[in-house]
Amino acid sequence: MCDGGNQGKKPAFKTQFKKQQFCRNWLHTGIQMQAKITVTETWLRKHRHLYDGATRHPFIRSIRDGNIDISAFKTWLGQDYIFVRAFVPFVASVLTKAYKGSDDGNGDVEVILGGVAALHDEISWFKKEAFKWGVQLSSIVPQKANQEYCRFLESLISPEVEYTVAAVAFWAIETIYQESFAHCLEDDSKTPPELKETCQRWGNESFGEYCNSLRNIVDRQLEKASDDVITKAEATLLRVLEHEVDFWNMSHRRT
Ligand SMILES: Cc1ncc(CN)c(N)n1
Numbered sequence: 039m040c041d042g043g044n045q046g047k048k049p050a051f052k053t054q055f056k057k058q059q060f061c062r063n064w065l066h067t068g069i070q071m072q073a074k075i076t077v078t079e080t081w082l083r084k085h086r087h088l089y090d091g092a093t094r095h096p097f098i099r100s101i102r103d104g105n106i107d108i109s110a111f112k113t114w115l116g117q118d119y120i121f122v123r124a125f126v127p128f129v130a131s132v133l134t135k136a137y138k139g140s141d142d143g144n145g146d147v148e149v150i151l152g153g154v155a156a157l158h159d160e161i162s163w164f165k166k167e168a169f170k171w172g173v174q175l176s177s178i179v180p181q182k183a184n185q186e187y188c189r190f191l192e193s194l195i196s197p198e199v200e201y202t203v204a205a206v207a208f209w210a211i212e213t214i215y216q217e218s219f220a221h222c223l224e225d226d227s228k229t230p231p232e233l234k235e236t237c238q239r240w241g242n243e244s245f246g247e248y249c250n251s252l253r254n255i256v257d258r259q260l261e262k263a264s265d266d267v268i269t270k271a272e273a274t275l276l277r278v279l280e281h282e283v284d285f286w287n288m289s290h291r292r293t
Pocket residue numbers: 118121122125211212215282285
C-alpha cells in the first residue's frame with residue numbers, strides 16, 4: 039500500500055524516510071496526530087541493540103548495581119581524562135564547521151560553544167577526581183581502545199568531513215555518556231555514594247537538555263542533507279557506538 043508504485047525497488051534513504059513519515063501520518067489521519075519521526079529516531083530504533091550495548095554496558099551496570107571494582111573505575115578515570123583532552127580539538131572543529139557551514143539562524147554555534155565551555159570544567163573535574171582517588175594523570179598511558187578512539191576523533195577534524203557528519207558523532211558521544219550515567223541515578227539504582235558525583239556530571243538533567251539541543255541540530259542538518267551525507271553520518275554513528283563499547287570494555291577488563 040505504501041510502496042508508492044516503486045515496484046519493490048529500494049528507494050534512496052531520504053525518499054524512503056519521507057515515505058515512511060507520510061505513511062504514518064496517512065494511517066493515523068482522523069485517529070490521532072503522530073509526532074514526526076526524525077532521522078535520529080529512525081537510527082536509534084534500527085540500531086537499538088548496539089545503542090543499548092553502549093549505554094547499558096557491564097561497566098555501567100556494575101556502577102548501578104553497586105558492585106563496581108574500584109580499580110576498574112580508576113582505570114576509566116585516567117583513560118577518560120586522556121580521551122577528553124583529545125575531544126576538545128574535535129569539538130572545536132565542530133564549532134568551526136557550524137560557524138562556516140550552517141546558516142545558524144538556529145543558534146548551533148552557541149550550543150556547541152556551551153559544549154566547549156563545559157569541557158573546560160570537565161578537565162578540571164578530572165584533575166580533582168584523580169587527586170581524590172590517587173590516580174596519577176601524568177603517568178597514564180593511553181590503551182589501545184583509547185588510542186583508536188582518539189585517532190577516529192582526529193580523522194573527523196578534517197575539513198573534508200561535513201558538518202552534519204561531525205555533528206552526528208558529537209551528539210552520539212555526549213548522549214551515550216548522558217544516558218549511561220543517568221541510568222546509574224535512577225530511583226532503584228544502588229550506585230555507591232562516592233560515585234554519585236561522577237554520575238551526576240553527565241547524568242544530570244541539564245546535560246540531558248544539552249544533548250537534546252545537539253540532537254535537534256543533527257536532525258535539522260539531516261533533513262536537508264544529501265543521501266550520501268546521510269549514509270556517511272549513519273556509518274559514523276555506528277563507529278561511535280563501537281568505540282564507546284570498546285572504551286567501556288577497556289576499563290572493565292583492567293588490562
Ligand atoms: C569515552 C567518552 N565518551 C564520551 C564522553 C563525554 N564527553 C567522555 N568523557 N568519554
